Amino acid sequence: MTAYIIRRTWQSLIVLVLVTFIVFLAMRLLPGDPILIFISNTQLEETPLEEINRLRHEFGLDKPLLQQYINWLYDVVRGDLGVSIIQRTPVIEQIKIRLPITLHLSLVAFILSFILGLPLGIIAATRRGTKLDSVVTILANIGITVPIFWLGVIMIYFFALYLGWLPVHGYTSPFIDLKQSIRQMIMPVICLTVFPLASISRQTRSSMLEVMRQDYIRTAWAKGLAERVVILKHALKNATIPVITLAGLSLSHVVGGSVLIETVFNIPGMGRALVMSVFGHDYTMVQGFVLIIAIFVLVVNFLVDISYGWIDPRIRYE
Numbered sequence: 566m567t568a569y570i571i572r573r574t575w576q577s578l579i580v581l582v583l584v585t586f587i588v589f590l591a592m593r594l595l596p597g598d599p600i601l602i603f604i605s606n607t608q609l610e611e612t613p614l615e616e617i618n619r620l621r622h623e624f625g626l627d628k629p630l631l632q633q634y635i636n637w638l639y640d641v642v643r644g645d646l647g648v649s650i651i652q653r654t655p656v657i658e659q660i661k662i663r664l665p666i667t668l669h670l671s672l673v674a675f676i677l678s679f680i681l682g683l684p685l686g687i688i689a690a691t692r693r694g695t696k697l698d699s700v701v702t703i704l705a706n707i708g709i710t711v712p713i714f715w716l717g718v719i720m721i722y723f724f725a726l727y728l729g730w731l732p733v734h735g736y737t738s739p740f741i742d743l744k745q746s747i748r749q750m751i752m753p754v755i756c757l758t759v760f761p762l763a764s765i766s767r768q769t770r771s772s773m774l775e776v777m778r779q780d781y782i783r784t785a786w787a788k789g790l791a792e793r794v795v796i797l798k799h800a801l802k803n804a805t806i807p808v809i810t811l812a813g814l815s816l817s818h819v820v821g822g823s824v825l826i827e828t829v830f831n832i833p834g835m836g837r838a839l840v841m842s843v844f845g846h847d848y849t850m851v852q853g854f855v856l857i858i859a860i861f862v863l864v865v866n867f868l869v870d871i872s873y874g875w876i877d878p879r880i881r882y883e
Contacts, residue, residue: 569837573870577863582638582753584859586853589634592848597648599628599846624650624849646856647849650731651842655851659838664857665675667827667834670750671819674757678819679812682762686769691796693774701766708763713756713822717829722753734831757822761815768811772804779803813869817862 600620621627625636640647646656689701725733732749739746776782777800785795824836831837835854842850 570871573867575866581856581859581863585638585856586634588855589637589848589852590630592843592846592851593630598847599848600624623730624648626848632687637849641856645743646853649842649847649850651845651847651850659850660853660857663833663835663838666832667820667823668740670753670757670832670834671816671823672825673750674754674817675761675812675816677754678758678761678765678815681758682765683808684764684771685762685800686771687773687796689766689770690773690777691792693766698742698770701770705767705770707758709767711759713759714825714829716759717752717756717826720755721829724752736832736834739813749830753826753832756826756829757819760822761812761819764811764815765808769804769808772807773800776800776804809869809872816865819860820861 600617618627625633628636637647644657646660648655649659652659652735664724685701685705689698692698701802711770719739721733731751732745735749737746737749773796782800785799792801823834824839827834827836828840835857839851842854
């Protein structure tokens with residue numbers, strides 16, 4: 566296990582470096598200059614060339630690309646994510662403000678998708694061929710194909726503008742106003758939940774159907790065990806390994822989907838800030854946010870891999 570953890574840690578570090586370098590290079594290949602964008606927001610014509618060059622030097626944009634990346638990586642190792650070019654505030658401060666909002670939405674959506682998707686998949690598998698199975702399967706197929714940003718717009722029109730039941734946009738911390746926070750989160754959470762809920766229910770149904778055909782399950786039925794015991798104690802544990810893998814991917818999808826949902830519902834989380842930073846060519850903000858998201862995804866995948874041995878003792882890490 567120790568050797569496996571060390572190997573996976575090195576692999577994760579390599580992936581992290583590659584992801585950050587690709588994003589670093591892609592941002593600098595985009596047309597536009599962040600310094601000129603920043604100055605144009607004030608007085609570009611009145612700004613002397615010396616001041617523009619000074620700003621380039623201040624943010625290290627006058628150095629070769631490889632040296633810029635190495636300097637940024639060195640600062641990251643020391644815990645310094647840099648200063649936003651546009652907002653002129655430390656990136657780490659923006660992350661502290663926006664990360665809890667994104668995690669709040671993402672974790673609530675993921676927990677709901679897992680809590681609802683797992684039993685729906687089990688019910689569909691154990692009641693295969695019935696109307697209930699057909700309904701779950703059809704809804705799951707629809708949930709996988711529906712674009713979440715389109716769903717968000719439709720929900721805003723129907724529930725917020727037409728019926729007036731829910732607020733159109735915004736975010737309120739549950740520690741400030743729990744009722745308003747719940748009302749504002751309903752539509753974004755539903756949009757973020759749809760895809761992982763459909764994926765988990767489909768995968769659970771498929772895994773359960775495969776396990777239910779195994780010999781040891783037929784033996785359990787032959788012993789006269791209750792259906793609840795056969796399903797929960799014997800079948801479910803072996804069927805959850807691919808479900809856990811998909812759940813880890815779904816959590817990554819939920820975090821990625823927050824980029825769209827936070828933009829649609831005007832939620833001041835990391836996703837919306839990332840979109841604004843890309844349009845503003847705010848290199849340090851984009852690199853800092855992508856770094857945090859990449860670390861989150863890699864940690865989730867690592868925990869999923871480790872959980873296999875706990876779910877199925879037959880799995881060995883060599």
